[in-house]
Amino acid sequence: MHANPSTTGLLAVDDLAIHVGGRALLQGISFQLHAGEALSLVGESGAGKSLLAQAIMGNLPPALRASGAITIDGITTRAEDAASRRALWGRKLALLPQEPTVALNPLQRVAPQLAEVYTLLHGQPQGEAATRAQQELARAGLGQATAHYPWQLSGGMAQRAVAAITLAGGAPVLMVDEPTKGLDNHWRDRTVEVFRSVLQAGGCLLAITHDMAVAQALGGQVIVLRHGQAVEQGAIGKVAAQPQHPFTRQLMDADPARWLPFAAPQTGEPVVQARGISKTYGAQQLFAPMDLQIRSGERVAVQGPSGTGKSTLGNVLLGLLPPDTGSVARSQGLRPHTFQKLYQDPVGSFAPHISLAQSLRDAARLHRCDWKAVQRRLEQLRVPESLLERKPEQVSGGELQRIALARVLVAQPALLFADEPTSRLDPITQQEAMHILLSATQETGAALMLVTHDEHLAAAVATRRIGLKAEPQAGH
Incomplete structure (x- = not known):
């Protein structure tokens, strides 16, 4: 592990690849994110977007092997050196995972799970942490659900609860995996606002999303992934307006806003x-x-x-x-x-x-x-x-x-x-x-x-x- 000059920014990935056996699941991925910058990963399901985030976290399944270099806040490690990055979890590096039900403890009510973050990462007394947790859940529209268990929440509510817990650590490098799925337009827009506030506070954001509208709202850069490779990379505004790769054009054309209505069905009894x-x-x-x-x-x-x-x-x-x-x-x-x-x-x-x-x-x-x-x-x-x-x-x-x-x-x-x-x-x-x-x-x-x-x-x-x-x- 070694320190890099501050020019590398908060998060840099250099020639990252992930293999299972002799087969490449992801390869040739490089990018840099400085304070206030966002990068969206878009592309086909199964192209390796979530694997990239897991590799940065140092949390890949045991059968998978990563290579390349990962720099977090000036500290560079080899991609395969997962343990060195795990020490940064919560304080420097945070991931909002794709499946909220997997991230939440099903045996513990929601509010105490959030309060734990304030106690363990910020050293707040338990009473103060509990009050702060109630306030943050209320801001996320979950004021009546603080005493609920995760399994008592709807999908969208669980998504917002996990987002509140992930953001509570205040990590400057934030990664979010499909953060707006299951959310109505109001909460999707509110979630984007929260992420933009992370950027305004000097953090950086890596967003995995299938929603090009979310990517455009976040601004910054975009990488389009297909078959584990970056087929297009650049400023989101330019890529969305003038996609160069045929696959990117396919993605844009397949947006539901461009669908023709399906033929009306025959109905019966x-x-x-x-x-x-x-x-x-x-x-x-x-x-x-x-x-x-x-x-x-x-x-x-x-x-x-x-x-x-x-x-x-x-x-x-x-x-x-x-x-x-x-x-x-x-x-x-x-x-x-x-x-x-x-x-x-x-x-x-x-x-x-x-x-x-x-x-x-x-x-x-x-x-x-x-x-x-x-x-x-x-x-x-x-x-x-x-x-x-x-x-x-x-x-x-x-x-x-x-x-x-x-x-x-x-x-x-x-x-x-x-x-x-x-x-x-x-x-x-x-x-x-x-x-x-x-x-x-x-x-x-x-x-x-x-x-x-x-x-x-x-x-x-x-x-x-x-x-x-x-x-x-x-x-x-």
Whole structure:
């Protein structure tokens, strides 16, 4: 380890590569970030964006090998010398990970997890740290959720909680992995404002995102990754306005804002009917008594701010939760397992200790689906079969979401509740996945309920929308 001149800035990466065995997952990555500068990594799912952040942290899975040099605040280490960078965690270097449920301790309430940062990193007394934690969570719109456990939060709320904990350390080098997925426009913009305040305070930011609007709002530089290599690199304004590489142009053209509306489906008889259903969580009513009917073939978008009960509504219709009032009736004669859910957090929907191949084969056997049909679906979704040898934690969030989509379609659902199903996918893969999802539901006449914060995606896909609103006093 050695000190470099201050000209290297806060974070510099020189010729970083990551290999598994003899195969390169990422190679030839170099950049520098000075105080006040941002860099966004964009590109296809599985291109190595999250691996790059893990390599900088010194937190790569054991089977992977890094090479190159990494400089943090003037201190240079070899990329493979992970232990030397771990000593910087929290104080100099922080990572907001892609999956909030993995980052949070499920056995501890949210507020104490944040208070620990103020106690351990800043030496604040416990009472003072607890008060500060309450204040920061309130600023993140989580004032009513400070006593909740992580599993009691919606996906967007958990995302904001992890962001508050990550930022509390005050590390000058901040890396964020898909920080705005699952957030409505209000909280997406607020999150971008928070990151910009880190830059104004003299920090630097490395942002991994599939949202080009977020990259443009952050400003600074951009690197476009494909197949583990940088195919384009430069100022975000110039790259977005005049992309030079064909893949970058593909990314820009695949933005949902540019999608043409999908053809309207044929609808049939009601699949599910709900009368007077409502659900309350603690002191907050998530949704007031409502009547709802979903017909076969329908495509319904469910929208509303984080924490307003979108996922809960789906769980009630699927029979995973009972309504507090009212009743839910399914169509007669449906096969078992024909009400299916595609989860917002794909990690939580797979058994962690068995291979992805085993999970898919178990689903195929349960639903009497030919394995060759599963293979064809994986091929459509551009999932290499070699990935299935791995466990869920060993693939990217985007790759896991595509595998989850392939698995849920094995069941040939009559009603598919898809909870932010493309939020972890790059625009190109997102467009392909939605085509596959809509084609599959059209073939079988399945009804689709789609939770999304993306107005453009909802406009292109849905035949009607259900809007849920936040109660002002709920703090969400």
